Amino acid sequence: MTATKHHSRPPGLLFLALFLLLAMPMPLRAGEALVSGQYLSSGGQDIQLRITVAGPAPSTLIVIQNLPPGTAIETASPAFHQYDANKGEVKWLLTKVSPGSYLLSLRLSRPVPDGAISGEIRYKDPASGRLTHLPIRP
Amino acid sequence: MDSTKPLAGGVPMVNIDGARIRRLREEKGLTQLYVATVVGVTTDTISRWENRRYPNIKKENALKLAEALETQVADIVDHGQPASPTEPSSPQSSEPPKQDEPLPQPPEPEPPPALAPAAPQAASFKARFASFPVPVRLAGFILLALAILVFVRWYGPSEGESQVAAYRIVPEHATPGIPFPVVIEVTTSATRPFSLILKETLPPACIPAQGKPRFVSQASDPPVLKWIDKISGEQAVYSYLAKLQPETEMETAHQFSGGVTVRSDDNPSIPISGTDSLQASPFHWADSNSDGRIDDEELLSVYEIYGGIEGLQFGKKLIEEIWTAKGYRWNQETRAYDILH
Numbered sequence: 398m399t400a401t402k403h404h405s406r407p408p409g410l411l412f413l414a415l416f417l418l419l420a421m422p423m424p425l426r427a428g429e430a431l432v433s434g435q436y437l438s439s440g441g442q443d444i445q446l447r448i449t450v451a452g453p454a455p456s457t458l459i460v461i462q463n464l465p466p467g468t469a470i471e472t473a474s475p476a477f478h479q480y481d482a483n484k485g486e487v488k489w490l491l492t493k494v495s496p497g498s499y500l501l502s503l504r505l506s507r508p509v510p511d512g513a514i515s516g517e518i519r520y521k522d523p524a525s526g527r528l529t530h531l532p533i534r535p
Numbered sequence: 536m537d538s539t540k541p542l543a544g545g546v547p548m549v550n551i552d553g554a555r556i557r558r559l560r561e562e563k564g565l566t567q568l569y570v571a572t573v574v575g576v577t578t579d580t581i582s583r584w585e586n587r588r589y590p591n592i593k594k595e596n597a598l599k600l601a602e603a604l605e606t607q608v609a610d611i612v613d614h615g616q617p618a619s620p621t622e623p624s625s626p627q628s629s630e631p632p633k634q635d636e637p638l639p640q641p642p643e644p645e646p647p648p649a650l651a652p653a654a655p656q657a658a659s660f661k662a663r664f665a666s667f668p669v670p671v672r673l674a675g676f677i678l679l680a681l682a683i684l685v686f687v688r689w690y691g692p693s694e695g696e697s698q699v700a701a702y703r704i705v706p707e708h709a710t711p712g713i714p715f716p717v718v719i720e721v722t723t724s725a726t727r728p729f730s731l732i733l734k735e736t737l738p739p740a741c742i743p744a745q746g747k748p749r750f751v752s753q754a755s756d757p758p759v760l761k762w763i764d765k766i767s768g769e770q771a772v773y774s775y776l777a778k779l780q781p782e783t784e785m786e787t788a789h790q791f792s793g794g795v796t797v798r799s800d801d802n803p804s805i806p807i808s809g810t811d812s813l814q815a816s817p818f819h820w821a822d823s824n825s826d827g828r829i830d831d832e833e834l835l836s837v838y839e840i841y842g843g844i845e846g847l848q849f850g851k852k853l854i855e856e857i858w859t860a861k862g863y864r865w866n867q868e869t870r871a872y873d874i875l876h
Contacts, residue, residue: 478858519835520835
């Protein structure tokens with residue numbers, strides 16, 4: 398009787414531990430899964446950047462594209478909000494953002510070498526309300 | 536038959552059906568306090584309207600009463616019944632009746648003789664109850680306790696409805712004459728829809744403008760805004776634009792106050808927490824650190840708080856213009872911001 402009881406407890410405890418482990422919410426690292434950015438093209442005359450947003454999405458994103466100072470831009474899609482040619486800093490303001498992918502592209506007047514550009518996404522984390530800076534590397 | 540009766544003074548009056556009003560109110564689970572707050576009268580007045588058969592009230596009040604009862608005016612007016620002889624409501628009456636004031640109550644009927652000797656009857660009841668066997672008495676107690684429990688559960692305020700909170704977000708400062716947004720978030724854990732009245736009192740120097748959803752302006756000095764709504768989710772957002780009067784002196788503080796009244800709750804008002812003060816300042820309301828520019832964090836904060844409110848014209852264009860510029864400066868002469876490029 399005692400032996401049977403002794404053997405029946407560990408599986409019960411094991412199931413309980415397994416249940417607790419599965420039921421416990423897995424904390425996400427801030428900014429990790431919410432927003433990400435990836436260059437589809439990071440050199441030459443055309444720069445293409447894909448932004449992926451997961452839920453719960455921040456409602457607004459600021460995307461910054463750093464180009465070599467003095468670079469002239471022929472076209473942009475979508476239109477940027479701010480361009481400081483001296484600094485080579487392009488800013489987009491994306492509002493009413495919902496989960497999904499967004500493609501941002503620039504056509505430059507002259508080609509730029511690979512690795513000469515970088516980007517950053519800024520947004521308020523919906524859970525914490527903190528400003529998040531997410532660097533994007535080619 | 537139109538039951539509207541203009542008085543000598545020209546105020547349209549209607550006869551309403553008191554019993555129907557009580558029935559409608561009770562069916563919808565509304566308290567007299569809630570109805571009184573919506574109509575803008577005292578609970579005594581509502582009680583009087585309900586207890587008299589066909590009270591004669593102002594048409595304006597009848598409209599508000601129908602609104603409170605979530606019905607049409609036609610449903611509460613008396614269409615066929617002539618005015619009660621005790622209610623002087625005839626248009627020919629030389630002196631208009633003083634409406635919404637208590638009338639002398641009829642004397643209470645004499646109690647029937649059988650009920651008069653109360654003490655001996657109670658004693659007899661006790662004696663009879665004591666004569667029952669213990670299990671029967673015990674069962675009686677249990678049944679009584681269950682009945683009380685059911686009564687409290689059924690008629691008492693629901694747990695969810697009493698857990699209502701309201702939170703106001705107001706910028707720390709605003710420039711006189713420049714509109715700023717105010718948001719009031721009402722949260723609840725109630726599982727079923729319920730009605731509420733949200734009242735917001737603005738500082739006397741404030742001029743309210745657009746409301747989302749639309750508010751009812753109740754007073755102007757100081758401005759009082761009112762929303763009557765039905766909440767069916769966990770959160771409801773009420774927002775409006777306001778501006779300080781252009782002549783408001785800089786660096787003066789202005790107070791907001793308000794509360795929420797829930798229809799099935801006897802609590803008269805749940806105060807709105809959060810920010811309740813705003814300072815008159817030459818800095819734009821979105822420039823929260825007053826450094827003469829709107830930076831990325833300030834812009835994102837503005838969009839996170841106000842960007843999701845459909846149709847609220849909080850001045851995005853100017854904010855984005857300042858954000859993309861090097862800064863701005865308030866021009867007292869033009870009463871506008873000079874954008875610095």
